[in-house]
Amino acid sequence: MGCAGSREKGDETSKKIRKPKPWKHSEPITRAQLLRLREEFWDTAPHYGGRKEIWDALRAATEADLTLAQAIVDSAGVIVQNPDLSICYDERGAKYELPNYILSEPTNLIRDS
Template identity: 30%
Template sequence: MGCFASRPSTSTSNNEPPNATSLPHNSSRAAINQPASSPSDPPSRTASSTRPNQPLRPPSPLPNSPSTPPWTRRFLESEREAFFDTRVTGSAEVWSALKLACECLRRGDVAQAQGIVDAVGLNVPDGRVAVGKQLRSNGREKKAGGVFDERGVKYEIPAWVVADPGDVVEEEGEEEKSGQEDAVMGEKGKGKEEDLGEKVTVRARLSDRGMDVSVRVGMGQTAAVIYREVQEKIGPRKVRLMYLGKVWSENKTLEELGYKEGDVVSAFVFDA
């Protein structure tokens, strides 16, 4: 996994780190119209190694949806996908890791989220991934939360990405439909040898050491084959494979996951 080395800023008047700022919920898709940060922009003088860092905290309860009427489960998931798909500032690799960490936090798996954050060298100064507001001692509000990468770039994530609003509307039939889809995927995973499809070489890049694990598989085989090969290399540690901003499900085939030969898959390695 690529890491960015800190270097002195060329400007003495700019002490604020670059900001990969989140947008309001109703304009997440509009982010594609904003200019991306130039690769030549100098990083902050404040390196990740010197910035305060705290263990991750469970996300705070979110009483209501960001707007009325209350969001449905389907709309909430759609907005979360749109949020990560439209980030144009910061590192794509970091956004992918944060997406995975947010999924862990929503499941209540803080330890796994912490492992992912640590694997890519991120700092969370107050332990809160999501941004919010806090009251100062003088009664004024201040912005809290957020994540910093090794260059000092700040990544801001809305609270509704990390936690479900308390008034989210669960639509009827969603759970039943999900169960049916899982059953279908299970049947596809039983494919015969002649259904394995075109053979390709998948390269999975390990986040903890930067080396690639190459696996020769058929496009009709599931990602579980890749997971097994990577697991043999890393031992008892855990791994999550991510490609084009999405986590690979073990029971989906490479064809279903949209893999193209020659692309590198990110393998986030973290402690169990």
């Protein structure tokens, strides 16, 4: 038996990941522009602090389906604050913030013709 304040394993650190809410870019954007923004973010993200292996895990999670993304963050020890992965922490308390354009496509994405 645990004490009244104890928690079962996984109830705080492993929130269920869900798809992010729809969002709109400030102006219509092409897929190529979106991919460029994403690549620039991932290239510079480790410079904002935190551990490279957590950034790598977050990138893999954002590019995977929800089931695989959940397995990735759980195995990397990522503490998910927002279920859409926009705010996460590592086990040492470092904060990782992911912008909308990393998490999903905007509603005003210009489709290639």
